[in-house]
Amino acid sequence: AQSVSQHNHHVILSEAASLELGCNYSYGGTVNLFWYVQYPGQHLQLLLKYFSGDPLVKGIKGFEAEFIKSKFSFNLRKPSVQWSDTAEYFCAVNAYNQGGKLIFGQGTELSVKP
Amino acid sequence: EPEVTQTPSHQVTQMGQEVILRCVPISNHLYFYWYRQILGQKVEFLVSFYNNEISEKSEIFDDQFSVERPDGSNFTLKIRSTKLEDSAMYFCASNNGGLAVPYEQYFGPGTRLTVT
Numbered sequence: 001a002q003s004v005s006q007h008n009h010h011v012i013l014s015e016a017a018s019l020e021l022g023c024n025y026s027y028g029g030t031v032n033l034f035w036y037v038q039y040p041g042q043h044l045q046l047l048l049k050y051f052s053g054d055p056l057v058k059g060i061k062g063f064e065a066e067f068i069k070s071k072f073s074f075n076l077r078k079p080s081v082q083w084s085d086t087a088e089y090f091c092a093v094n095a096y097n098q099g100g101k102l103i104f105g106q107g108t109e110l111s112v113k114p
Numbered sequence: 115e116p117e118v119t120q121t122p123s124h125q126v127t128q129m130g131q132e133v134i135l136r137c138v139p140i141s142n143h144l145y146f147y148w149y150r151q152i153l154g155q156k157v158e159f160l161v162s163f164y165n166n167e168i169s170e171k172s173e174i175f176d177d178q179f180s181v182e183r184p185d186g187s188n189f190t191l192k193i194r195s196t197k198l199e200d201s202a203m204y205f206c207a208s209n210n211g212g213l214a215v216p217y218e219q220y221f222g223p224g225t226r227l228t229v230t
Contacts, residue, residue, distance in 0.1 A: 046218050099162060100145055101170060102157075104158070106156045
């Protein structure tokens with residue numbers, strides 16, 4: 001069965017610090033990969049996605065993620081975080097041609113101190 | 115920008131009662147999903163729905179659960195006889211891509227269900 005692991009449950013950073021959130025998945029076939037963000041009191045919103053092509057994908061608000069197939073990883077990065085990045089971040093995987101469902105990681109809560 | 119909406123935002127019910135959670139997907143979307151998140155745990159897939167029938171369901175989605183698209187706009191999740199362990203945030207999502215195509219799913223704000 002597919003599964004997704006996010007290694008960090010709660011990350012606390014100061015503004016301007018760099019961010020990297022880990023995400024690993026287990027599935028042997030082709031996958032589509034997503035990072036969603038949930039700001040306090042708001043919907044889950046898509047940050048970025050990877051389907052194919054360049055493994056380094058850029059998303060909204062200066063976020064990027066790199067798909068490393070050999071490591072089954074899709075880590076999220078941002079060079080300089082802002083207070084407004086405080087939110088919960090979810091990595092999700094969809095196994096290609098296995099239905100549309102998303103398998104989520106447990107989420108990482110990011111707190112950015114001003 | 116179109117949004118998925120869900121009502122109510124918070125539902126409190128007694129164990130054994132039936133609840134219906136409502137969702138209005140984005141109007142031109144064809145694929146609908148329910149997920150849930152128990153406090154402190156992962157977001158879990160419950161069911162996907164297309165062309166007026168269930169496409170896939172998880173093992174969580176047992177006989178106590180049902181989904182319906184009663185009209186052209188609403189998509190509902192019914193829990194027939196709620197249990198304490200059904201307490202969770204329930205998210206509805208929709209997309210227009212398909213079950214084999216990796217289109218983004220758009221999520222609603224969720225309904226927090228509390229079973230007492």
